[in-house]
Amino acid sequence: MSISSLYFPTEPAAPQVVSSSPGPKSQAAITALGNVFDSRAAYFVSDYEKSVGNYLVDVDGNTYLDVYAQIASIPLGYNNPALIEAAKSDKMIRAIVDRPALGNFPGKDSEEIIAEILKVAPKGQDKLWSGLSGADANELAFKAVFFWYQSKKRGYTTQFTAEENESVMKNQAPGSPDLAILSFERAFHGRLFASGSTTCSKPIHKLDLPSFNWPKAEFPSYKYPLDQNETENAAEDARCLSIVENLFNTWKVPIAGLLVEPIQSEGGDNHASKAFLQGLRDITLKHGALMIVDEVQTGVGATGKLWAHEHFDISPVPDLVTFSKKFQSAGYFFHDPELVPNFAYRQFNTWCGDPARMILAGAIGHEVVKHDLPAVAKRVGDYLYKKLEALQTKYPKYIRDLRGKDRATFIAWSLADVTARNKFLADMKTVGVNIGGCAEDSVRLRPTLVFEEKHADILVDAIDKILSGY
Amino acid sequence: MSISSLYFPTEPAAPQVVSSSPGPKSQAAITALGNVFDSRAAYFVSDYEKSVGNYLVDVDGNTYLDVYAQIASIPLGYNNPALIEAAKSDKMIRAIVDRPALGNFPGKDSEEIIAEILKVAPKGQDKLWSGLSGADANELAFKAVFFWYQSKKRGYTTQFTAEENESVMKNQAPGSPDLAILSFERAFHGRLFASGSTTCSKPIHKLDLPSFNWPKAEFPSYKYPLDQNETENAAEDARCLSIVENLFNTWKVPIAGLLVEPIQSEGGDNHASKAFLQGLRDITLKHGALMIVDEVQTGVGATGKLWAHEHFDISPVPDLVTFSKKFQSAGYFFHDPELVPNFAYRQFNTWCGDPARMILAGAIGHEVVKHDLPAVAKRVGDYLYKKLEALQTKYPKYIRDLRGKDRATFIAWSLADVTARNKFLADMKTVGVNIGGCAEDSVRLRPTLVFEEKHADILVDAIDKILSGY
The missing domain is CATH 3.40.640.10 (Type I PLP-dependent aspartate aminotransferase-like (Major domain))
Incomplete structure (x- = not known):
């Protein structure tokens, strides 16, 4: 059994987009939060209770495949049962x-x-x-x-x-x-x-x-x-x-x-x-x-x-x-x-x-x-990198300087400039992928360590879909 | 019912000293910890599982009345049930x-x-x-x-x-x-x-x-x-x-x-x-x-x-x-x-x-x-301060410049120098009180907010006992 299925039998099979991002409920919550805290950097407001594995759910009910993972931090997916057990000890x-x-x-x-x-x-x-x-x-x-x-x-x-x-x-x-x-x-x-x-x-x-x-x-x-x-x-x-x-x-x-x-x-x-x-x-x-x-x-x-x-x-x-x-x-x-x-x-x-x-x-x-998760990351990263190489050939203007070969899922690429990059990041949310940038012009992939081929396929399809419209 | 009794029906009635401090088990544990961490500042090794309310228990079984509270931080006593409930939520x-x-x-x-x-x-x-x-x-x-x-x-x-x-x-x-x-x-x-x-x-x-x-x-x-x-x-x-x-x-x-x-x-x-x-x-x-x-x-x-x-x-x-x-x-x-x-x-x-x-x-x-705990701290602090004033009259050499009147339990005093102060702090452990210093020559009281008159009595008696031997 794959590691994500082992941990997360109820992980969604695909992202689900039900509103703009941020949706109306997120927008209201960001405004309310702003009364007590600086909330201007918030993309949307999450429902961590409903999030599972590689999927982050927001308060409007959007379900994102999350390849940013709280700025490269969530290690084993949302609500990982092994960590919940540790948290309850x-x-x-x-x-x-x-x-x-x-x-x-x-x-x-x-x-x-x-x-x-x-x-x-x-x-x-x-x-x-x-x-x-x-x-x-x-x-x-x-x-x-x-x-x-x-x-x-x-x-x-x-x-x-x-x-x-x-x-x-x-x-x-x-x-x-x-x-x-x-x-x-x-x-x-x-x-x-x-x-x-x-x-x-x-x-x-x-x-x-x-x-x-x-x-x-x-x-x-x-x-x-x-x-x-x-x-x-x-x-x-x-x-x-x-x-x-x-x-x-x-x-x-x-x-x-x-x-x-x-x-x-x-x-x-x-x-x-x-x-x-x-x-x-x-x-x-x-x-x-x-x-x-x-x-x-x-x-x-x-x-x-x-x-x-x-x-x-x-x-x-x-x-x-x-x-x-x-x-x-x-x-x-x-x-x-x-x-x-x-x-x-x-x-x-x-x-x-x-x-x-x-x-x-x-x-x-x-x-x-x-679970030898570095090996999982390596296996999935190699799989993903090849697919991104193919996309790079298809969209050389939008996938430049692909980086991270043999570095598992620690992959990035550049676009022309900050405007193009930011548009791409925002567009990816419209197809249910939460993805982050780095520097001014780059996209960085920082999924969890339980990100697998099936998730990579969804990510690649989403990138293809967005870039095909450019 | 007093607040400490309300939270801690099983709180000890008094300190218990069963070994030197640090005892042999603490010493062994400090040495072992030193292999992976800088443990030289450790006074003793605590058993937080057995600690309750204002009492901190160490691995040798010594039970200290704790008026230092993890360097002025533990607010509501060890293993406070209200906080355990929050921790389990x-x-x-x-x-x-x-x-x-x-x-x-x-x-x-x-x-x-x-x-x-x-x-x-x-x-x-x-x-x-x-x-x-x-x-x-x-x-x-x-x-x-x-x-x-x-x-x-x-x-x-x-x-x-x-x-x-x-x-x-x-x-x-x-x-x-x-x-x-x-x-x-x-x-x-x-x-x-x-x-x-x-x-x-x-x-x-x-x-x-x-x-x-x-x-x-x-x-x-x-x-x-x-x-x-x-x-x-x-x-x-x-x-x-x-x-x-x-x-x-x-x-x-x-x-x-x-x-x-x-x-x-x-x-x-x-x-x-x-x-x-x-x-x-x-x-x-x-x-x-x-x-x-x-x-x-x-x-x-x-x-x-x-x-x-x-x-x-x-x-x-x-x-x-x-x-x-x-x-x-x-x-x-x-x-x-x-x-x-x-x-x-x-x-x-x-x-x-x-x-x-x-x-x-x-x-x-x-x-x-x-529970209006600032008022509790005020009430207990006023009670304690008066008793310390009496001790100051009795031991003017060892209780100098008593500070903290009308500041609840946030009380301190000075001794002659760092040597006298450090000896006092160490001696207090021999009668089961964990107490801290500040500056070079001072003793600071930093109990929890659920420190009450009965604990103050034990503290004052312990100080009296130690100073009477000087």
Whole structure:
């Protein structure tokens, strides 16, 4: 039996469109919500009670095949019975009502909860620190990087100096040193102040906010199809790596860490090659900096492996790997004991994560492994990619630079511009497909891990139908 | 029937100490947890299943009267039946397993969930934006402040300029302007990078981290008892207000917002007077800045009113009020429509909060109102404060500067130094009381809202017992 049928015997066979999107009930609900909350970004209002598997139902009764999955986050479909079971467990109920300050008062099940998540950790990573969102995960990782960098500088065991203790209270060096995280143009790492300083995909994410003046390197822009442009793309990797190297050599303050997405997702599904990622790894080693791989969007099976960077056998493995979205919990994995700060209470806050969300992450990981869902994503992605290649031939103006071959369902393509792209996304809703964009001109597919060939067929037919009318 | 008896018919009658703290089982569990997580800050390992009401049980079987409540967060006692009911509800289970991207795809119950929280919003506040932790709440509030400040500067309706759109991608002005948030010495507002830049209570929170060089004013240090030092304390208010005024006039970059705790909690339970808070309000109005009141620790009834700043009738009401801890959810309240950014997707992220935690916050608020728990805290706090005054007379060396009169159970006092304080906190565990500190030399009481006279008696007897041995 297919995995979606196993989980969802009542999953609809097809989308159903009964109104415009947003329909009148959604519009009224968005207006009402606007009285208490900023609801202007709402596409429609969902009825999560009626949603099932790969289908999201709205309050007007429209049933969408959902290949956006709450901005790449829902891992196992709506109302997945295995997760409902986890949500009803006594352990979960306690985690909800007796939320611990995990650093000071861990519970008897804390080790087991964390160990369950670590079962699906990236290769070589055996510890984690937990946070609450992708942005939070990245900023906690930055803290670990800066602690490590300064500890190394002062020889690990030394106490802080009086000057450090005094100057830090004025937000001044040496206690609060000028250090940088290097990231990339078109990167997205979150929207708080430090994570936002590493984000570089759209002005709207950052305008009017003070930021750290941290360096941005160029991320490779490859020519597609990749297999016909190997020489040029290798030259592009070399060009971008030399920019990174140059920034390490010339940036006005020390660069303590390098932060990279294996696939820049919000920024346009820009894939990195194995050579580029290994080149970055080599540069960090050469310059005594740490490598953080941001797998907030690419992690937990969506690219056909548990973690996208595992496609590349980066050696040695990255120092820190951040996660969120499909794990429904957030934090970073690491392996080097030197990334544990030299004192307690340095990486610390009241809650140190949310055990309720951590229990869910463990349950998600358990299902992902049990049913080898990365392999399902790979199988379905290969099937879907071939069909999209055919559509690309048929509609070359509307499916450009198809990306994501051998990356399971983590697929994207470009249209001519933002207007064409936005029209396409809106039109797809009229045939019952909820689909998302990235960058200004691209469409990204981010279905659940229980998206199968039958769903891919519906998606492809819907794309064909819309594009045939253009 | 008393509220604790109503909720917890099986609540223990007294603490029970069966081992050292941490006992052997806790020690083994802390060591094991250390293999996957930084467990060095753990005091002991809790058995939340066995904990009930005001009593926290550890894995060795010690039963502590808990007046620290997971760093001032547990609102209604361990395993509160009303919250268990909320945790078991279909609405909660859906919020756990179908976590929405709340900005893009709110659910049919989103408005109701938010409206329930707003029922206990501070006076005058009618909207909220949701986040995930106290630090996150403050940083989201900073974003709202900076958006507002720049929008006002450019005349609200104007689009961004090409120069702004380009410079922001390089983290440079004018798109990323140099603006500041003013906070206070000894303040605690969180430990991410921007919130950390406003925090100024202990070096360990900030060492080795880059920061924004934002201004810190002095927070009043009053002489106790307050009613015998009114003239001197009024002069202290005036002195500190003039420092704030001077910073607004002279700081090298514009100050867009002022951030203040009504009672600096982590920083030592430093209370602000009505005159000081109103003075701050007046200065923000004069200088065209916004006032953020951080009620992360003081909010939701603990000081005898729903929100601590409501003791002071600040006029006009603060622009933004941040919350977390006792609400088990986080975010900020506001009322001015101009604090809604001029475009969608400016205050935005994937999840925009966690409806599971928001449902719990609504359930907490419902119980707080239904049983008028701020009044309970006031009644019990007055009872407790009198007993502590008597102990202060008996042990003036160990109970200094008793603080929190008329602030319900939000009570603190100082000892001679960090050594004396830490010894006291550890000794209290030997008689079955879990109690916390603040600043270097202070003890803070942060019991639940269902802490009553019978618990206060046990606490006072325990303090008396320990101090009588000194």
